[in-house]
Structure formats: C-alpha cells, structure tokens
Amino acid sequence: MEDKDYPNAHKKILASIQYPQIGEAGKTGTWRTMRPLIHEDKCIVVKTGTHNCHLCWLYCPEGVVSRTIPPTIDYDYCKGCGICANECPHDAIERMEEGGAKACPA
Amino acid sequence: MPRVMLLKGNHAAAYACKSARVGVVAAYPITPQSPVVEKISEFVESGELPGTQFVKVESEQSAITAVIAASATGSRVFTASSANGLMYMFELLPWAAGTRLPIVLCIATRAVAAPWSVWTDHTDAFMTRDCGWITFFSENNQEIYDTVLMAYRVAEDPSVYLPAFSAYDGYILSHTQMPVQVEDIEVVDQFLPPLKHHINLTDFDNVKGVGPVTLPHPPDRHEFGHAPGYFEYKFAIQRSLERSLPEIKKVHKEFCEIFGRSYGNGIYKTYRMEDAEVAIFAVMSVASESRLAVDYLREQGVKAGLVSLKVFRPFPIEDLRKAFKNVSNVVVFDREIGYGYEGVLSYELKAALYKSSTQPDIKGYIVGLGGRDITYQQIAKGVKDALAMESVNENLIETDYIGLELDKLEFLKREGGY
C-alpha cells in the first residue's frame, strides 16, 4: 500500500495552494498552428525608434511580446492566437502557416 | 416508433424529460450538468415541448425554489445540478421532501471543492443522503433515460409522494455517447399518466399554507382537531421511504413489461453472482467497470460476482442480505469518502448486514476521487489483495486507497511542505 510508505504525507499535504511560474502548462508554443511574424520595416516602433505604439505588447494575452525596440515574440510560449496581428495598426505582423505543404511521392 | 439514437448521458436525461412531458424546468448551468438543460431549452425553443415552461434563474438556489413552487401548484417539474451547485441547493432539498413534492433532480456527479475539480466522483450524490429523497443510480445512458421515467412514476405514487434524485457519473456518462432507445411518447403516457397532486395550490376554494411552523407536540386546531407535530411529519417521511421499496419494484416490473428493459429487480443488479464466492459492491461507472473485473478475476480462478446498487435511498437492507447470502467476502469500491469514517457504501453495507445469519467479511476501498481513472485491472487487484488479507478486521482501522499517486510528490521525500 503506497499510503503506508508515507506515514507523514497527511501532515505535509495541506492547503490547496499553487505557486505561479512561467510555463506552468508546458511549452504552450507547441499549441500554435499560425506563427506571427513581425515585419520590422513596417513596425512603427522600429521606424520611429520610440515606444509610441507597442499595441502588440499591450494586447498579447500571454505576455510573450516584449516591450523593446524592435518588439520580439517568445515563440516557446506564443500560442498563435493572432491578436497582435489583428491589433497592429500598420499590418506589420503577418500570420504564417506552421509547417507547410509538401507533396508525397506516390 | 421508438427511435435508437446516439446520445450523451445528459441528453438522454433531457429526452426523458421530453418523454415525460415535464411542465416546468428551472436550472442553473454547472459543469458537467449544463447540457441537460441546454438540450431542454432547445426543445422548448423549437416548439418540441409545447407545454413546458423554462424558467431562467440566477442561481441553483433559485432553480430548486422555482421547481418547488411549481411542483406545489401541481406541475411535473425537473431540475439538475452537480457538486457545488447542488450544495447551493442544499437548504431547499429537505424542504422538497418535507413538503412531499414529486420533483426529479438529475445529478451529473462531480467532485466537491475545495480544491476545485470539475471531474467526477460520487461525493455530491452521497452528500445528499439524509435529505429524505429517493436516490437512483445509473450505469449507462439507456439506464439514465429509463430511470428518469421510473423516478417520476415512483415519486408521484400516492403512497410515496417524495422527490427523487437520478444520479449518473459526470463526463463518464454525462459526456459519453451511447446508443439510447427513445420511446414513443404515447407509450410513455400509458406508463406515466399525468400527475395527480396532493397539494394543488390552484384550488382556491380550499386555501392552505404550505410548510407551516410546527410545534413539538400536535397542536389543537379546534374544529379540525389535532394537526401533526414536526415529529409526526418526519416519521411519515421515513415510513414512506421505507415502504417505497415494493413500489419501486412494482414500477420497475411494469416498466419491463411495457418497454422490455430491466435493471435487476429494480433495486440492485447482479452479474455472475449465481456461484460467486466473493462479491464486488459498487455503483454507477465503478460498477460497470467491475463487470470486466469479474470476468478478469474468473479467468484467474477467483469466483467473483458483482452487486451494483441502483437504489441507495431507501437503503434496501433485506435485498442486500439476500444478495450477499452465499458469499464469504464482499469488496466495496467507493468513489467518495464519508469523511472521518470510511467509504459510505462500505459502512452502510456493514450496518445492513449487522447480525444477519450469514455475515461476509467486508473490505472497503476508496477509488477514483476527482476524476482519477479507475480500471478493471485495479479493481481486480483490490479484490485479490482483500482476499489475501489474513483478517479483514485488522485492516478495518485505516481506510485503504487504490490509485493514490503519493510517489509522484517529490516534496514528501524532503523537508518542508509544498
């Protein structure tokens, strides 16, 4: 019996609490089917060199877009929801198909 | 023509409500119960249930209150819930029984918080034990459909007039598709005639108050004589529950005759018990899985059988004494805990067999809490372990578990907590 091997388990398993940590649900970047790609030539932050837009950073629900010049995306945890691409006022973020097509030899 | 459809358990319950021509439905959504009422609201919206009022409410407490009020006016009513939603209804559950209202409430079972779990175990269904309701369990989706119909028939019987739970496993049945035969509504009408209610609040010539304050002794109501006191009302509930067992069997027999499907004797079901030496005692999904454990054990030379309980309240003492008459061991698998004691089924069975002439050794296990999967291999191992125990009594002091994963918790092996 497994519970007999841990005579003090009940003293250590107490309140149901959890500690927040990065990547608690694993590398959620693997959930992605569409990859967002930032075109720096269109990005207003890059073009002006100031923190004047950063809507992608503001709206990202996963907090994986950095508030830097240029903005970068942490693809380990980006789920590919596309909200950044949708919010970008200069259409600087393109959504690409992960993988891609390839013909099979018969 | 009866129609066989591929239905989830929740939808089977909804189709049963349709077949039963329920008058008023009120419910508040909670996982995993939500699809029952979603389906009923679809029926109401599409005009398939022309006589049904769907009452939108803001909580479970309001849902049960709405159906209690509607039931008191003489309507056939339905509601459903799970876990913490059911807990929120709790105050009103003894009200429904005390007022003798034939409500049917489906429980799609779920673990009760804290900690939160949306997954299944039977804790919520067993927590409602002492409310004065009849409790039915189901093992598959066809049984859910059939049990709701039988529950109305029993609950509305003039010798019973009590509310009934129809419980089935959340997800494992509620979200699983299985073939279900949905019967012709005209045939169901024969089995389940319109409700003849004992209160009838709409009879304005005889004004009455429902749920009055009662006194410790029967009060003198002058020209009406003495009214029952609290004690007498509660005695009547208990006696009616005890005496409802033959009625449940009768209804089940009639159901078999009309629809051709049977569930044991209507109280419990057996599997390979004819020559069994050790019996598994379980309910709902655990019982269904145990059928495979029985086959598996028999392949290994253990003469096993299964008793699957269908009616938990009233607790069928005489039936169970008969069921376990010829076995030397009973192994009980509880998917819930009667906290501070052991699994509820386990200790209830022990009490039922107290001083019976043939008393088997009874060993209980706790399994599958919070949605942890329970397999027939684990059940079979539990039975074998129980048989290997030299004296079951020595192992009664502490509860045993199957499927605990303490080994995975690293912090148990080092200083400090999690």
Next chain:
Amino acid sequence: MITEIKVSGRGGLGAVTGAEILAKAAFLSNNFKDVTSFPTFGTERRGAPVHAFTRVSTNSPIYTRQQIYNPDILVVIDETILTEDLIKSIKPNGTFVLNTDKCAQEIVDLYNIPDDKTVVVSNITHECFKHKLVVGGVPMVNTPSIALLTKVLKGVELTHIKEAIVESLGESKSALNIKVAEIAIENIDIREGKKIGGTV
C-alpha cells in the same frame, strides 16, 4: 471484438467532434453492436492537447468506462503533439493515422515506428487552408482525418462517415467537410504493417 480508437489533437481542431462523428458513423453502419465515444474531459483550452476516444464493438455491449491507454488505432490530427509515449502506446499490429506534410515512409523513419504498425498519412492541414475549411483561423482537420479510417477500420464506409457528418454538422457546413475528406482520402499514403504473432 472491441476496437479502441484514440483521436489526439489540440483544443479547437475538433478531435472530440471527430471521435463523435466516427462513433456516429459506426452506429449508422449497423455493423456494430455497441459504440461509445467520450473526450478526456479537461478544462477546455484552445490549443491544449486534447484526446478523445471511441470504442466500437462487433459482438458485446461495452461496459468499460476507463480511458483508452493502448489504442488499436491512434489518430493524430496535429503532428506537433506527437510524443514518443503516444506512438509507443499503440497496440501491437495497431494502426497510426497522422495528418502531416510528410509521407508514410518519412514518418516511419523520423519516429522509428516498428514494422508491425500500419502507418496512414495525408496532408490535411494544407488541403483545409487550400479549400478554406477554416474556422476562426483554425483548420478543421477533424472530419478529413476521421475519413481516413474508412481505409483501416472494417465496417465503417465513407457513406457512413458522410451521413454522420451531415447529421452532426448540418447540411450547410457538411458539403465542404465532405469535399476535403474525399481529397484527403485521395492523397492518402499507407505503409502496411507486417503482422506479428501473439495476442493483439
């Protein structure tokens, strides 16, 4: 005999609906005595790995309520969730159905798939985008993936799958699903497994 099928994908790709459509097709075929279909009951999250199960039985009622740990047929509708354990979980002489842009032999080499497994592949994601079988930016790869099973699951024909798709999704949505399903079957690439002895 009970055949156990596990459909793995990500929340939003339709693994659960796929398993349900498969169960419905098996049910409508009248070739099976009992069918059940259920998901792994998680808190539903778009993109999270999701597994759904279907059991079909030719002769006896299905009593088991446990999840499927070792499927006869594993259907993976999103290659990115593939793990070694998932592939190892397939029963001996089992079948592995995959939506991928690679061909069957490439998959066998890439994932070291043993000889006894039949491998069935088709590039469904690409066809979904090509034919606009996309909902909210997500390719609906479930129905075409399930359609591939008509090649490996005895008793379930394409007509049953079509009927089940229409019943589950309605007339309007099903036409495109059926079209891509047919294309997926046309593009199929199969590596037949070599049967090994012993109990299956």
